[in-house]
Amino acid sequence: MEATELRLNNLLMYEDSIVPIIGMENINEEILVKIDSETAIDSRKLKPIALTAEWFSKLGFKEAYRSQSRIRFDLPNYCRYDFDLNSNKILEGFLFFGNYIKCSYLHQLQNIYFTLTGEELKIEYEHPKLQTILS
Incomplete structure (x- = not known):
């Protein structure tokens, strides 16, 4: 999954939780994704949710x-x-x-x-x- 596929409000898995994307920023060629008001993580740590x-x-x-x-x-x-x-x-x-x-x-x-x-x-x-x- 590429960061370019993501947009605000997308739901993804982070560790064992479903998280929404509430913001994104590019810092030194690394895309950080904001998942709550205090947490921004590397987009590569997010996993897609399979449709079921x-x-x-x-x-x-x-x-x-x-x-x-x-x-x-x-x-x-x-x-x-x-x-x-x-x-x-x-x-x-x-x-x-x-x-x-x-x-x-x-x-x-x-x-x-x-x-x-x-x-x-x-x-x-x-x-x-x-x-x-x-x-």
Whole structure:
């Protein structure tokens, strides 16, 4: 994962916690990512969050279709995401006007959604100190 893939409000893993990006700065060719009001860390210490059925539930998606080869999740009135259960993964990703946009991680889906709608993807998740809804 490159720091250039990241934007404000992306959720990533740091150690064993889910953290939001609340700021970024470039210091001597090193990208520091602010994850709370007191903590800035090297972006290379962050790990992406894989998209799973559990995450789609937290994003407000509903399972709309299931077969031996595919599972489809719909976000009502907005978009679809297909998981291709075959090894070639040809029909997998964010479905936009009949085309699949490949994304395997939460921050990628957040970025695609924001680019297409101009709005943040609403996400319910447990922060170590409080429950948060990003929007």
